[in-house]
Amino acid sequence: MAAPAAGPGCWSENILDYFLRTHQIATEDGAEISWYHGANRRAQTEAALRSAAHMVEADVLLPSAGAGAVPSQPVMAHPPETHSDNTLQAWLAALLPSTKGIKLDFKSLAAVPPAMALLDTVRGRLQRPVWLNADILPGPSGSSNVVDAKPFIDTVTSFFPAVTLSLGWTTGWHPEKANEGYSWEMVREMESICSGLSQPVTFPVRAVLVRQSCPQLLWLLKRSDRYSLTVWTAKDDSCSTEDLLYIRDCFDKKKVFYDILEPQNREFKQAIGITANL
Template sequence: MTANAAGPESWSENILEYFLRNNQITTEDGAQIIWYHAANSKAHMNEALKSSAHMIEADVILANDGTEYGQPVMAHPPETNSDNTLQEWLAEVIKSSKGIKLDFKSLAAVKPSMMLLESVKRHLKRPVWINADILPGPNGSNKVVDVESFIDTVTSFFPDVTLSLGWTTGWHSEKVNEGYSWTMMKEMEYICSELNQPVSFPVRAALVRQSCSQLLWLLKQSDRYSLTIWTGKNDNYSIEDLLFIRDRFDKKQVFYDILGPQNHEFKQAIGIKINL
């Protein structure tokens, strides 16, 4: 199923169209979408569900619980366990109307998670994104999720789910940080040109300004593509960097999963009210 053929209950529906149709945003502008990041623990999950976020992002790993077959739990490495299993998390989230983004750091957690997701699919008539870092990026490690296995596993369960495919990255405060290179863009486009569903590329805010030409080129390759700008906790970037991105990219093609005070400042600067 292509993005354009997406029905109103399809996981490949554009999130702007979905939230606009449900009167949760007022215009097709990616900056209007509010994200809640790392809703992993029960406390953070409950906070996310009570918040005005449209999309809840959470991380899935296999529990290191001493058994041969750990179950999927909500945690971000280096954590190895959690007070929240994916099964419990889904049971609570399906009671809400919020969209979901699940982030995988290892291939082992993907199949058991897709099986759990499949068991509640009829209750999830809302956007669902599945995320993994599949290529090494600027200052990133080579520890990536195997792209072919990841995409094959996810799409064997959900052929039209929206994929979020990124690069591993690092950021150093003491030195000049290289941006995303042309090689990184061409590798990503080579992979995604074969797909039919929408793909959003998570890119690190502190590295976007120096990669503007490359990212603009990537988005021009397909109307299925978008960017999700995210920030590391200790990254040094400015509101001007975010405004620079906003001025140069199509507003329908860029989402902003930005932390705390900067998010508020950015939304104020572009005239979007935010209540969290």
């Protein structure tokens, strides 16, 4: 018997609405949502499940040939790593008994169809936020390969028409020089891709590049009430609490989520009076 479909709009529900409705947060504020980032290997996945995080983020790719890899079996790894002790199938099985939302980040188009097929087998048991992410456009100092936008979106939505899409830009950051932010050309190109969609879209943006990009990103958010931002930090980014507070003051608190690494996450939440969930 086929698994029952996820509830109407389940994966398109705003995560603030979901976590408020399930009494996991107290206010309609994106900073209330806590994240566990990079839960790829089994030990990291187990740590994420033990944590108080509301959302668990992990990376999906197809392993390179050799080392006993099964080419069609998606695994949880972030380049330059291409192998893992955790498959997507095992990762989903581990997450299912929890109440945590999930965000899957795709590093290549090849991993998307087999991953969607695996997600399809558990959709009836994932009555919670599900976000599917890919970097589909080159961004500030971005050097990584992009995931081709149209086939990514078409494949994902052919399986899950109401899923929340997380569509971003490749980025780089250089501490020794001034870094340009997201340009008008970049945000307009993203809007041209997303304007014809019906799904909610969140735009992952690198925290160290947001302050100099506020006019462009404010413009983008105003194009649709389906849009939001997810502000993230990389391991070696020099992102101050002051920068994060500036971002918070510029945008609607209901439209910005913060996937921030420690210690910035704790310092930021202390500054705004929110207890950091770890």
